[in-house]
Amino acid sequence: MCLKIPMGHAALICTASEDDKAKESGLSTALFEAAKSVMPAADHQDYRQIGIATATSYGPLTLYLQHIDALFKKGVRGLRPQKTIHCVLCEPSCQVGIHLRAKAFNMSFLGGACCGFSAAVAVTDALKDHMASTVLLLGGDNVENGSSAGAVILGNGAECDWYVKAAKARFAYDGSLKRRAGELMQSLCQEAGLFERPHTLVRCQSCLSDMGDSGFEGMEGGSTLFSGLIVAQNLLKSGLQNVLLLDAEPSGLLGGLLIGK
Secondary structure, three states: OOOOEEEOOOEEEEEEOOOOOOOOOHHHHHHHHHHHHHOOOOOOOOHHHEEEEEEEOOOOHHHHHHOHHHHHHHHHHHOOHHHHHHHOOOHHHHHHHHHHOOOOEEEEEEOOOOHHHHHHHHHHHHHHOOOOOEEEEEEEEEEOOEEEEEEEEEEOOOOOOEEEEEEEEEEOOOOOHHHHHHHHHHHHHHHHOOOOOOEEEEOOOOOOOOOOOEEOOOOOOOOHHHHHHHHHHHHHHOOOOEEEEEEEOOOOEEEEEEEEO
């Protein structure tokens, strides 16, 4: 059954590197800035009905590596308290939830390039099950000179320009990425009620060569999906009725999202 979940405009931003004494991580700041750019401005918004799902590869490993000498010599006491708060995996998403007073739910999805698709699947399931009326889908990661973050609104709070018609994530446990990707594409089209394959955007050309009509650029991590969403939404503006986003990781994780008018 076709989902037809309203979707607003996607945003992708980059912010400068964080201050060493910052009370919030640079990624939290970037995610909040991305969220503000897509959130509805209406004052009557019921924040108790807003949920958040955030995709990221961000974690404590980078922080630990930066302080490896201190950890070997002094243990965890070698880390300054101002920095250790930023190694909590769900911290970026929680900070955004606090700022926005979102109360329906707050979920974090950790992984590589396809973690955004995993978060999108969870969002569509949550909206189908009426766990929230509006969901803020976020994704981001720390990059070389700062943080990159993307955002999009789904559900009742979206300025309805397009719809999510199907969303799925799969794992090619036997290593046959291309075959599983073909099955995923077919399943997405069937769920959306399409009899012909729509225009397909593919990022992972090495894993999914010759499977897409065009490609999109995106770094590994939580913001990758939003790079593709912006390209897909521009294609819909140009006159296409449906666009299928497809990505894969060498680990075997596959993600697919079908959006249209």
